Amino acid sequence: MGFLSDLFKGLRNIQSAKQEEKEQPFDWRKEQGDSLSYGTGFSFANKKEFEGWRRIKPQEGDAEFIADRMKDYSLRALHLSSDWSKTPEETKVLSTVCAALPDSHIKELTLNGDLTAEQKAAFFEALPKMHLQKLSVDFRMTPEEAEKFGQAISKLPLQTLRLRNSYNEEESVLPVLKRLPVSLEHLDLSGCTNCTDESMAEIARYIGRTNLRSVDMTQTQITDKYIPEIMEKAKNPDLPPIMIQTIWTKVSNQEAVDAEFQYHRNQKKILDIRTAQMGWITHRYVVMNDGVSLGDARAKPEVMRDYALAGRLTDVMDRANKVGRPLTTEELTTQASEYARTPLQIAAVRHELDKVFDPKHWTNAQEMQKAWDSLKNNPKYAIQMDGKDGRPSFEENKKAVERNSLVALKTQALAAKRDR
Structure with missing residues (x-):
């Protein structure tokens, strides 16, 4: 016991001495x-x-x-x-x-x-x-x-x-x-x-x-x-x-599998071309779990961001619509971390606003307008849906949502009448 006691005491003394040395003021001027x-x-x-x-x-x-x-x-x-x-x-x-x-x-x-x-x-x-x-x-x-x-x-x-x-x-x-x-x-x-x-x-x-x-x-x-x-x-x-x-985001649908195959084929070509010259191009990619639940996607901004980075924000919107709880503007405009782009901004950077603001993804025109207004500080985003030179029109899409909402209300009213 005496040997072990002395050993532990010695170790404590060494640790204490290291701590004191660490806490010594560092004279950078010397x-x-x-x-x-x-x-x-x-x-x-x-x-x-x-x-x-x-x-x-x-x-x-x-x-x-x-x-x-x-x-x-x-x-x-x-x-x-x-x-x-x-x-x-x-x-x-x-x-x-x-x-x-x-x-x-x-x-x-x-x-x-x-x-x-x-x-x-x-x-x-x-x-x-x-x-x-x-x-x-x-x-x-x-x-x-x-x-x-x-x-x-x-x-x-x-x-x-x-x-x-x-x-x-x-x-x-x-x-x-x-x-x-x-x-x-x-x-x-x-x-x-x-x-x-x-x-x-x-x-x-x-x-x-x-x-x-x-x-x-x-x-x-x-x-x-x-x-x-x-x-x-x-x-x-x-x-x-x-x-x-770079980081390349991988998702598990067929389109992504094809894209990944193409990516590896391109990478191999570059490696073949450059090996003799002692140079190379490398990609490191992160894997996005395709089995993430809708609840996790809605509750965790970083998951919603990953879907947006993978070009699959509309997938989440579709899943939310199917359960009768469409995504809100708040969910589309929440940052995963300080200085990070919101899912909607990521979609804008990827030139996918026409997909996000497709009438089929929206049931409430006011909520749709609110989401669109969150992008108004950057004029180049608005150009994507200004209705000019063959580009889609946000205003026309919003009107389509309003029409769809009226049709849905009339359908509900008729159904209620029949039930009575």
């Missing part, structure tokens, strides 16, 4: 080398791979210290990460860094955390004066700010651009994708949950015209629509090898 990391939300202990996160408590004088270090010719990388709710010192650090960027000699910059409008303006102004090769940001931008950001990076000698987990609307990503520098080799949009095939269309234009070799589109809404175009370009041995990572 870190030397060609890289400087400062994080109040997260701090990078390993400068190269961002491993071993440590939290730093902001102190007075941090901004001045970083500004002095940025004047050092030996400083090649700067990594900043801040909480979303910032202390005055954090705000000061970010403002100071943005102002000092034009005079720095850094080649690699990471800015994790949100910036104020003033800080973004200073950052966009500084970028063209720099010589960055790697840039990673995750702050949100308006479409106007994205235009400025795109213009700012277009002339940089960038090799790597990361916008992952920025949760920007696609309207704030496209202006950047339209101005990617020709030197760019690696593009990371993973976690940009609002990006669709429209983003992929812009990226496809760069294949063959730039040095682009890898694109990470995991956790986005893109499909394999542009595989044929990329495959055609992959036949050119003069182009650099290209790897594109």
Whole structure:
């Protein structure tokens, strides 16, 4: 017993010592080398791979210290990460860094955390004066700010651009994708949950015209629509090898089985073309359970979102109609998570509003109008059903629902008379 007691005591002492060591304040100012990391939300202990996160408590004088270090010719990388709710010192650090960027000699910059409008303006102004090769940001931008950001990076000698987990609307990503520098080799949009095939269309234009070799589109809404175009370009041995990572949603109906077969066949062709060139294109897909109950689909926004992503929102609507409880506008416009598109917005992005607003899916014209009104902030959605150039008309479809409702009421009234 004495041996075991001593053993457990020794283990507890080791654990306690490790805990004390872990809780020791990290003096980031003593870190030397060609890289400087400062994080109040997260701090990078390993400068190269961002491993071993440590939290730093902001102190007075941090901004001045970083500004002095940025004047050092030996400083090649700067990594900043801040909480979303910032202390005055954090705000000061970010403002100071943005102002000092034009005079720095850094080649690699990471800015994790949100910036104020003033800080973004200073950052966009500084970028063209720099010589960055790697840039990673995750702050949100308006479409106007994205235009400025795109213009700012277009002339940089960038090799790597990361916008992952920025949760920007696609309207704030496209202006950047339209101005990617020709030197760019690696593009990371993973976690940009609002990006669709429209983003992929812009990226496809760069294949063959730039040095682009890898694109990470995991956790986005893109499909394999542009595989044929990329495959055609992959036949050119003069182009650099290209790897594109995506998520492809699989469902278990016959159409999806056929699509999956086609997808694998396309993928194999690309692999055959590119194997000799040491390049490849890979797709990773998530599986949507086709046996999900209607109750789960209605109760769990993430399930409804998956149906929308798979182009099967109308399946859920049909099932709901059959049990006499049509989907409500609230169910069609509920986000599965913050910044995520609603099922109805996903259908709009997929250009499937004509299917969703088909009269056969609706019994209440007022509810139908309410759902349509939820999209009015984006004019390009309304064009899909404006009744022009052969496109379907929402107004005509709504009138059809009203007529169907009247017919249903008359039928019920006649049935009631007969029963009496």
